[in-house]
Amino acid sequence: MFAARRFSLYERAFGPVVTPITSIRGLLQDFTTTAAYDAAQRSRSNDDYFATIHHISNIVRRDIYMERTLNKMCISKIVNSELVYRVLRSCSRSGIESFRFFNWARTHHPHYDPTTLEFEELLKTLARTGHWETMWKVAHQMKVQNLPISSSIVSFIIEHYGKKDLVDQAVELFNRLKSFNCPQTTEVYNSLLFALCEVKNFQGAYALIRRMLRKGAVPDKKTYSILVNGWCSAGKMREAQEFLEEMSRKGFNPPVRGRDLLIDGLLNAGYLESAKGLVRKMTKEGFVPDVSTFNSLAEAICKSGEIDFCIDLFRDVCKLGLCPDVDTYKIIITAASKVGRIDDAFQILHRSIEEGLRPFPSLYAPILKALCRKGMFDDAFSFFSDMKLKGHPPNRPAYTMLIRMCTRGGRFVEAANYLVEMTELNLLPLSRNFDLVCDGLKNCGKHDLAKRIEQLEISLRGD
Known part of the structure; x- marks a missing residue:
């Protein structure tokens, strides 16, 4: 009965099939308006522009004779701040090459006047790739042109000094910030704190915290997290707890509770059992x-x-x-579905609906997949229909998953129905899905239906 009801979809889908030629003629007729023509021209112009940026970026990254190749392109008219910034951002892993391109843009195009945005992007690239001497040359150029260096860029450089175990250089930069007219903000303090914790210099990190408080900088969540994560990664949980207690006594309570910071620190350090134990202790105490x-x-x-x-x-x-959010439900429903606890997954989904959350596809798709894996296809189809009736339409990945599960379970007619549904919703199915459904229909003797699905794919793709 279910298959018969669903088969009517094919009658609607394969009644008057629009041929590719008719579609193209319709498009050409619609295209005659000036507005449509202008929109198409703008779209083509944007495509050409970004294709040019992509091509220039490839030259910067790979061409040994970069400057000579760029000169041959004759792109002087389009070299401006936006283009240079986009190319630098695209070449964020090519330090010296980015520096050469930046110099080429400045020296070969007198009309181009670099802004702070390009300078800072280049500084980040050079810090990321460890070209410190060149980075300081660029910073000096900014100073000569009276361009300020933001605290976020300074923080970025200090953190990367820390990642490379160059803590002395990080401390030196921190102490020289006045010469760059850059204040020692909480963000900058956090970056140096991170660098010190990277090399396990907790004594220095703790001294920095005390200096931070003396100078009037207010610690934020990241301040606490960096130090707690560092201590936890070194197996010094007691020190982390004592630090949080001391800060609390001084009136500098973290923006989140200390125990949460400890749990996050233990998780980041890979101490899952300790984190679980701490949560168990919290729940037993009613927290x-x-x-x-x-x-x-x-x-x-x-x-x-x-x-x-x-x-x-x-x-x-x-x-x-605890008031779960969308991410909580996503994690728990997916986990319950994976191990076949479908009743639990349904209960948790219904709880989320009762709390006012809209069950979007990534919430209910794991349940659909679990039902199909257990061979409970009729229940899966009913649940899928229920979601649609209640106004929670599936997306392309949900349909793709269901079609794939149907073909694995030999439910090729239903898979074909879902292909048609997708096309009615303007969700273009993957070619592979068409192939799976057609092959399955042919193998079970439904050649006419397979032919209709093939015709549908042809009409959609205009082959």
């Missing part, structure tokens, strides 16, 4: 973690394969007052 902290913990637990533990923990913290 719940912050929702973002719980999401990080739940994701880590699910990746480790302890999904049953994660679902039980989710229920416990919800009873204690």
